[in-house]
């Protein structure tokens with residue numbers, strides 16, 4: 001993903017970059033993005049779901065998440081479909097063995113990375129020229145913020161490129177897996193689905209035809225967010241991540257020596273009945289009560305907490321809204337196995353049968 005991505009940064013340079021990224025991805029930053037996201041989702045559904053009776057939910061949500069990040073965060077709206085395949089090749093290489101030999105996933109990814117770089121550098125330079133010529137910073141548009149920081153000399157062009165690639169990667173498999181598994185859990189738990197549907201019908205009833213959702217509407221999707229959190233508790237998109245001890249650490253009766261790597265995992269607490277009674281059962285309303293800090297950690301925690309948490313939440317809630325209010329749907333393979341490579345994914349792409357649905 002490049003040595004300048006936020007994941008590689010430490011200390012002050014991490015804080016500076018994180019500040020720029022989270023200023024757009026915070027709740028207040030996202031207000032301006034809600035109508036843009038609604039438009040992207042509706043266009044995606046019209047283009048890819050209309051007149052179809054079966055679609056791959058995983059594939060569709062991957063494409064959609066990609067389009068949302070490119071269109072809504074970076075204003076790159078010119079045929080994101082053609083860039084999607086190139087990005088997919090990059091992403092396949094991110095978690096593959098680093099063997100740069102013709103034909104390996106890694107080598108293909110490196111080649112695709114240079115193609116992406118060319119496109120992104122072009123977009124960044126165009127934006128820079130426009131902003132130096134007087135164009136204002138766009139509200140809620142991350143590319144504007146990054147280019148403004150570039151003009152002020154706070155970050156370099158390479159940092160902008162590396163972080164655009166990183167954000168696409170960070171959003172891609174995680175959000176699509178969370179959405180896909182949310183639908184799987186709803187299919188297997190009809191009572192939860194009935195409650196969720198009621199919440200969305202209520203919101204839809206108060207909207208005129210074609211009227212976009214607002215942040216206020218999204219805030220009403222409380223039960224849906226409980227369902228999504230319970231889904232991510234049982235099926236975390238990221239199983240954990242590494243940390244390096246920068247000093248000797250005492251933890252319970254152990255000393256973790258400086259320089260050692262530590263792997264924290266989501267499953268450790270997510271499946272522990274101390275924090276989640278009857279941990280293997282699907283019970284969204286457990287999230288109606290406060291959860292102990294650092295027990296529910298699909299988005300990590302602390303200074304490295306997922307910077308896209310609010311964007312992911314918005315993406316999941318808004319997509320669920322449009323799908324459940326517009327479509328009847330059912331899983332083609334209710335027991336579809338989940339594979340890991342190393343991130344989890346539904347082995348058949350989770351195909352669903354769909355038909356249009358009209359609100360009473």
Ligand code: HEM
Pocket residue numbers: 006007018021069167168170171172174175178237238241242297298299300301303304305306307308309311312
């Ligand atoms: C359901 C969806 C998502 C899940 C489950 C998720 C999960 C995570 C986790 C566990 C981490 C921490 C990794 C660590 O501690 O090493 C992380 C970091 C990060 N995520 Fe997400 N993520 C999601 C969506 C997104 C989206 C949509 C974006 C932005 C477009 C994003 C951007 C980032 C960034 C920039 C970091 C690095 C933060 C830092 O190092 O300061 N994520 N994510």
